[in-house]
Amino acid sequence: MATADPYGEDLQLALYVLYELHYRGFAGVAEDREWDPALMPLRRAIEMRFLNALRADVAAGxxxxxxxxxxxxxxxxxxxxxxxxxxxRAVADPRIRRSALALPPERGRPAFMQTSSLSSWRT
Known part of the structure; x- marks a missing residue:
């Protein structure tokens, strides 16, 4: 780890996998792996390798x-x-808004024109 390229694909992929375990997990991987005590020091070491390289490579000031x-x-x-x-711009045009509002919901009205937000669209 100490010699791994902090910007290299191997280290970045390892960091991504460890973060993904925490945020969403992977199919077929037990949920308790998120906080596996054996993985936390590894994640910390990889993070520090990357952050120390960033701090060294970015000029202060x-x-x-x-x-x-x-x-x-x-x-x-x-x-x-x-x-x-x-x-x-088209949505700002009152004629287009009226046409879009006339669409029945089953016709696939755009999400931003759903019933809950229509009150602000009425002209």
């Missing part, structure tokens, strides 16, 4: 923007033409 600027592979893009943005 740098802003979040400076660090993220190095991580970005491409410039942020304009998402005004994305499906999500277009749907957001």
């Amino acid at each position: 740098r802003s979040t923007d400076e660090v993220f600027a190095e991580l970005l592979l491409e410039e942020p893009t304009d998402h005004r033409d994305s499906i999500a943005h277009l749907l957001g």
